Amino acid sequence: MSNLEKMTAEKLLRIKAIKLQPSNPFTWASGWKSPIYCDNRKLFSYPAIRNFVKLEMSRIVAEKYPEADAIAGVATGAITPGALVADVLGLPFVYVRSTPKDHGLENLIEGDLKPNSKVVVIEDLISTGGSSLKAVEAIQRDGSEVVGMVAIFNYGFPVAVENFEKAHIELSTLTNYDAVLEQALKIDYIEESDLDTLQEWRKAPSKWS
Numbered sequence: 001m002s003n004l005e006k007m008t009a010e011k012l013l014r015i016k017a018i019k020l021q022p023s024n025p026f027t028w029a030s031g032w033k034s035p036i037y038c039d040n041r042k043l044f045s046y047p048a049i050r051n052f053v054k055l056e057m058s059r060i061v062a063e064k065y066p067e068a069d070a071i072a073g074v075a076t077g078a079i080t081p082g083a084l085v086a087d088v089l090g091l092p093f094v095y096v097r098s099t100p101k102d103h104g105l106e107n108l109i110e111g112d113l114k115p116n117s118k119v120v121v122i123e124d125l126i127s128t129g130g131s132s133l134k135a136v137e138a139i140q141r142d143g144s145e146v147v148g149m150v151a152i153f154n155y156g157f158p159v160a161v162e163n164f165e166k167a168h169i170e171l172s173t174l175t176n177y178d179a180v181l182e183q184a185l186k187i188d189y190i191e192e193s194d195l196d197t198l199q200e201w202r203k204a205p206s207k208w209s
Contacts, residue, residue, distance in 0.1 A: 001178065001179055001182065004056060004174060004175070005174070005175045005176060005179035006175075006179055006182070006183055007052075008052075008053070008056070008152070008153075008174040008175035008179070009175045009176075009179040009180045009182070009183040009184075010183045010187065011043070011049050011052065012038075012040070012043065012049075012152075012153070012175065012180070013180065013183060013184055013187065013189055014187075015042055015043060015046055015049060016042065017038065017039055017040050017041075017042040017043050018036065018037070018038045018039075018153070018180055019036065019037045019038075020035060020036050020180075020184055020189060020190055020194070020198065021035055021036075021037075022035040022190070022194045022197040022198055022201075023194075030206075032205050032206055032208070033208060034201065034205060034208075035194075035197060035198055035201050036155075036177075036180075036198070036201075038125050038153055040077060040081075040124040040125060040152050040153060041077060041080070041124070043152075044080050044081075050084075053081060053084075053152060053174065054081065054084040054085060054088060055088065056174055057081060057084075057085050057122065057150050057152070057174065058084075058085045058088040058089055060150050060172050060174075061085060061089060061120050061148075061150055062089060064148060064170075064172065065118070065120050065147050065148050067118050067147065068089075068091060068118050068119065068120045068147060069091065069092070069114070069117040069118045069119065070086075070091055070092045070093070070094060070113060070114070070117045070118075070119050070120075070144075071083075071085050071086035071089070071091050071092070071093050071094075071119070071120055071122060072093075072094050072095060072096055072109075072113070072119050072120070072121050072122065072135065072139060072146075073093070073094075073095040073096070073121075073122045073123075074095070074096055074121060074122070074123050074124075074131065074132055074135045075095050075096060075097050075098060075110075077123075077124035077125070078095075078122045078123045078124045078151075079095045081122050081124060081152065082095060082122035083095075085122055085150075092111070092112065092113070092114070092117075093111060094109050094110060094111030094112070094113045095109075095110050095111065096108065096109050096110075096121075096135035096138050096139065097109075097110065098131060098134070108138050109138060109139065109142055113139070113142060113144055114144075115142075115143045115144065116143060116144060116145070117144040117145070118144070118145050118147045119139050119144050119145065119146050119147065120146075120147060120148050120149070120150060121135055121136060121139070121146055121148075121149040121150075122149070122150055122151070123149060123150070123151035123152070124151065124152050124153070125151060125152060125153040125154070125155070126151050126153070126154040126155065126160055126171065126173065127155050127157060127160065128157060128159050128160050128163065129159070129160040129163040129164055129167075130163065132149065132151075133163055133164070133167050133169065136149070136167060136169055146169060147170075148169065148170040148171070148172065149164075149169055149170070149171050149172070150171075150172045150173070151171065151172070151173045151174070152173065152174050152175070153173060153174070153175055153176065153180075154171070154173040154175075154176045154177070155176075155177050155202065155205075156176050156177045156178065156202065157202065157205065177202060181195065181198055181199075
């Protein structure tokens, strides 16, 4: 586990952008019961953490994808980090809607993405990867190439690993579920006895209760 993963996990836990409640689970929009809830929008209210995330995501893009012509954020959670990364790197920015808007030009991709661009997609979190990879498909249909994706947090579900492998998309993240559990235990956010529950949930989140 890298220092970056640990540092990011600690920062997100500290501001409660990630909450862990194994004894009082959350209900996701999908209907899944979950002992964890991640809302990375919170971090942008904290200038020091916002700056940390912006610079670390930008560094990954610059190091891994120096050929990138543009940055694309996935609406709505990754519009802010995507725009920040694009600003640091001096690259054009667009964002991808989940569905085309129902008026005007009915755009799915907002902004001016030049044909044949090499694009890095920015996400706030990865669960199954479904919505993230739909954004990738939209960019590909538009005539550009997605060279990689960078996200803040990854649950590490096996289905997501499989989906990204099938799509041939390389994914990099600042932190992940394992790092969050390790740091949560270290700062006494959770008890050792909570670990089994938290680890069991990830194996089959749709069936967990």
